[in-house]
Amino acid sequence: MLRVQDIHTYYRDSYILQGVTLELKPGQVVALLGRNGVGKTTLARSIVGLTPAKRGNILFKDADITHMPAHRIARMGIGLVPQGRRVFRSLTVKEHLQVTARGHGRWTFDRIVELFPNLHARLRSLAGKLSGGEQQMLAAGRALVGNPALLVMDEPTEGLAPLMVRELGRVIESLKHAGTSILLIEQQLAFALRYADIVFIMSKGRIVHQCTPAELVADADTKARYLGV
Amino acid sequence: MSALVVSDVSRNFGGVQALSNVSFEVAPGERRLIIGPNGAGKTTLFNLLSGVLAVSDGKVMLFDRDITNLPPYERAHMGLARTFQITNLFPRLSVLENVLLALQAADKSAFSMLARMRANRPLFHNAESLLQEWDLAAIAGRAARDISYGEQRQVDLILAMAMRPKVLLLDEPTAGLSAAEVVRVVGMVRSLPKDMTILMIEHDMDVAFALADRITVLHQGRLIAEGEVAAIRNDPHVSAIYLGAD
Numbered sequence: 001m002l003r004v005q006d007i008h009t010y011y012r013d014s015y016i017l018q019g020v021t022l023e024l025k026p027g028q029v030v031a032l033l034g035r036n037g038v039g040k041t042t043l044a045r046s047i048v049g050l051t052p053a054k055r056g057n058i059l060f061k062d063a064d065i066t067h068m069p070a071h072r073i074a075r076m077g078i079g080l081v082p083q084g085r086r087v088f089r090s091l092t093v094k095e096h097l098q099v100t101a102r103g104h105g106r107w108t109f110d111r112i113v114e115l116f117p118n119l120h121a122r123l124r125s126l127a128g129k130l131s132g133g134e135q136q137m138l139a140a141g142r143a144l145v146g147n148p149a150l151l152v153m154d155e156p157t158e159g160l161a162p163l164m165v166r167e168l169g170r171v172i173e174s175l176k177h178a179g180t181s182i183l184l185i186e187q188q189l190a191f192a193l194r195y196a197d198i199v200f201i202m203s204k205g206r207i208v209h210q211c212t213p214a215e216l217v218a219d220a221d222t223k224a225r226y227l228g229v
Numbered sequence: 230m231s232a233l234v235v236s237d238v239s240r241n242f243g244g245v246q247a248l249s250n251v252s253f254e255v256a257p258g259e260r261r262l263i264i265g266p267n268g269a270g271k272t273t274l275f276n277l278l279s280g281v282l283a284v285s286d287g288k289v290m291l292f293d294r295d296i297t298n299l300p301p302y303e304r305a306h307m308g309l310a311r312t313f314q315i316t317n318l319f320p321r322l323s324v325l326e327n328v329l330l331a332l333q334a335a336d337k338s339a340f341s342m343l344a345r346m347r348a349n350r351p352l353f354h355n356a357e358s359l360l361q362e363w364d365l366a367a368i369a370g371r372a373a374r375d376i377s378y379g380e381q382r383q384v385d386l387i388l389a390m391a392m393r394p395k396v397l398l399l400d401e402p403t404a405g406l407s408a409a410e411v412v413r414v415v416g417m418v419r420s421l422p423k424d425m426t427i428l429m430i431e432h433d434m435d436v437a438f439a440l441a442d443r444i445t446v447l448h449q450g451r452l453i454a455e456g457e458v459a460a461i462r463n464d465p466h467v468s469a470i471y472l473g474a475d
Contacts, residue, residue: 122245162432
């Protein structure tokens, strides 16, 4: 589904991704873990075309998307739930879910508002007027109605109340069963480990460790070294 | 005397009733946790307390003084500080400069422009030692927009603490932080002076239960429960609307 091959990405003068390689298969959930500042969000941005890699290649369904503009990558079927929500403040909830709707997949407008009752109650509200957690739901809904083949989620649980975190977990399971691949960047370790098939750990711009969730749980050394727990 | 008294406070946005007749009191030095489902009105409550938003109805008292109609900066001078759900640093200024500005704001007599502030040695030393104290000296010279999100949240917290507030409002202080950073921030909050009153919105229940004395629960703009941590934790209604069943 996705193949990231030795990419190097700069952000202004900073050399952030220093040779990252990873692969995602259809229906696979890959958790990307690591401390803040190691390059996880930059990797997400390189994949979706917002901060393209300077060197290396990114292949999506065998097409080279490394230098493709972000809107074309989105149309090819990669969705993003960005860190910090990034909703369009001047669009209503309903408009968000309409302008990004794409394809005839399972994730329709109706399904999203059923899934997130908060959004249903506030369809005509401007996104900028929603609470932080509601904006997070909207960011997830906006990505889902695009019916992506690959969903990149950058800290999707941030700001969600415990009950909604569970709901999001059910969404991830359902996506997985439908064959959607997910790259899950997450600070809530328990959440990430519950849904991931495989775990990649980043440190200083590189992937430094790869294992299964069960292996990570048992590996106190790696947890202490790269995650500080 | 209570640190904070909220009496019958309401706020509506157009037709949406964000808060309805909310009343509660917080004792000096208390650590009060505010929880509730997304959209319950938690951040709106903080906006009313800090003065960013005006109440539609009701009254807010800070140490027996009616602050309902005071602007945010006057509340800040009276000792009320807050952090934000999304950080509000000056993106192009360095971390050190952001801290300098906060220290300067806390010290009314030192009002000056940034260029002259750099010459103010005590202020400068103060800012540097604050960053050192919280182990952030390494990023002091970097622009706020270029440090990681987790670092921004920590700097935000340091700025609020630099004001030496009597009442501190923390809006999801650990959201988006790595496990290691969560531990650090919990330590930071724990080490604050015991007489500092803290109100905190937090969804990480391990953090919340570790720090809080009492809990107030909001749901659809109303205060539906208040009590000791253990009582709220075992309240079936709170579980149903917020925590979820295990």
